[in-house]
Amino acid sequence: MIKRQALTPPTPVKRRSANADENGETLADSEYLSTLQRGLSVLSAFGRDTPQMTLSEVAEATQLSPATARRCLNTLVKLGYVAKHHRQFLLRPEVMSFASAYLDSMSLGELVRPHLQTLRDETGDSSSLAVLSGKDILYLVHVSTNRMGRLAAGVGTRYPAYATSMGRALLAFEGEDVWAHYLNTCTFTAFTEHTVTSKTELRRILEEVRKAGFAVIQDELDYGLISIAVPILDETGRSLAAINCSTSTSRVGKEELIRTRLPVLRNAARFIETGLRRQPFLLHSVHPG
Numbered sequence: 502m503i504k505r506q507a508l509t510p511p512t513p514v515k516r517r518s519a520n521a522d523e524n525g526e527t528l529a530d531s532e533y534l535s536t537l538q539r540g541l542s543v544l545s546a547f548g549r550d551t552p553q554m555t556l557s558e559v560a561e562a563t564q565l566s567p568a569t570a571r572r573c574l575n576t577l578v579k580l581g582y583v584a585k586h587h588r589q590f591l592l593r594p595e596v597m598s599f600a601s602a603y604l605d606s607m608s609l610g611e612l613v614r615p616h617l618q619t620l621r622d623e624t625g626d627s628s629s630l631a632v633l634s635g636k637d638i639l640y641l642v643h644v645s646t647n648r649m650g651r652l653a654a655g656v657g658t659r660y661p662a663y664a665t666s667m668g669r670a671l672l673a674f675e676g677e678d679v680w681a682h683y684l685n686t687c688t689f690t691a692f693t694e695h696t697v698t699s700k701t702e703l704r705r706i707l708e709e710v711r712k713a714g715f716a717v718i719q720d721e722l723d724y725g726l727i728s729i730a731v732p733i734l735d736e737t738g739r740s741l742a743a744i745n746c747s748t749s750t751s752r753v754g755k756e757e758l759i760r761t762r763l764p765v766l767r768n769a770a771r772f773i774e775t776g777l778r779r780q781p782f783l784l785h786s787v788h789p790g
Contacts, residue, residue: 539563539565539569539573540573540576540577542563542565543559543563543565543570543573543574543577543583544577544582544583544592544596546559546562546563547591547592552591552592553586553589553590553591554589554590554591555588555589555590556570556571556574556588556590559574559590574590578590580595581593581595582595582596600656600657609630609641609642610641610642612773612776612777612780613630613641613642613744613773613776614642614644616744616769616772616773617629617630617642617643617644617744617769618644619765619769620644620744620746620765620766620769621644621645621646623765624746624748624761624762624765625646625748625752626646626746626747626748626762627643627644627645627646627654627746627747627748628643628644628744628745628746628747629642629643629644629654629667629744629745629747630642630643630733630742630743630744630773631665631667631668631671631742631743631745632671632741632742632743633662633668633671633672633675633740634659636661636662636663636683636686636687636688637659637660637661637662637668638659638660638661638662638665638667638668638671638743639657639658639659640654640655640656640657640658640659641656641742642656643655643656643658652722652723652726654747660722661687661690661722662683663683663687663689663697663698663703664692664696664697664718664721664722665718665721665722665728665730666716666717666718666728666729666730666743666745666747667716667728667730667743667744667745668743669706669707669710669716669718669730670710670715670716670730670731670732670740670743670745671732671740671742671743672707672740673707673708673710673711673716673732673740674711674732674734674738674739674740675739675740676739680704680707684700684703684704685700689703692721692722692723693720693721693722693723693724695719695720695721696721696722697721714731714732714767715729715730715731715759715763715766715767716729716730716731717729717730717755717758717759719750719755720750725749725750725751726747726749726750727747727748727749727750727753727754727755727758728745728746728747728748729745729746729758729759729762729763729766730743730744730745730746730766731743731744731745731763731766731767731770732770733770733773733774733777734774735774735777735778736778741774741777742773744766744769744770744773745766746758746762746765746766
């Protein structure tokens, strides 16, 4: 059994100049606020592995100077987003207001959840919608079953894209430049003996997923977990999001999963794609590029 903590390490942030992008390169845009970026990097440093940190630990995680990290933390404490207990800093529930603002303003769940509920009711599997976020998939909508699984899933959950069916469905319908960047910069960890970590093999799998139009994983993110996913595409064929059915290998095998789940997944994907295209602000929200 894998430890969930290993799945979501805080993403280190390179120290940047006053105007720099995520690669540390100078930005021409004079509207870029490096102070805002630094504050957000401090919030992003907290995670399952690091629920509380000292000032020096925050500075190391964000690669900010201790003085800058201290000013960011003190500001966030005064705003109510961070708490301080002795020498330890930790997030406060107020940070959830950012997620709530997105969910309330975009109403993505209202569009997607009925179709995921239909999937759940027809298959008995949990069903989710996720988007790419860095090297991970980020769950935006989730409909669960009463069955308890060893890996939790819900709005805001993140898992490595390469080891998930939704991640592969998303990556497969991106461009070659995205593939190259992902494969060359991602750290591939084997969560089970079946996890594919070879760049060559992952590229081959993505090519197959692009041809087939769906992705399946079994025993790669955790033993006993099997999942099938299809992409949600824009009018150019680029992936906006992905939806899946996920269950236990004790309930269904790979061939039966494809035979019974793929038709209903594709049907749900068509309805969601149509809905997104009728509401451009939602489309731009899930894939602003």
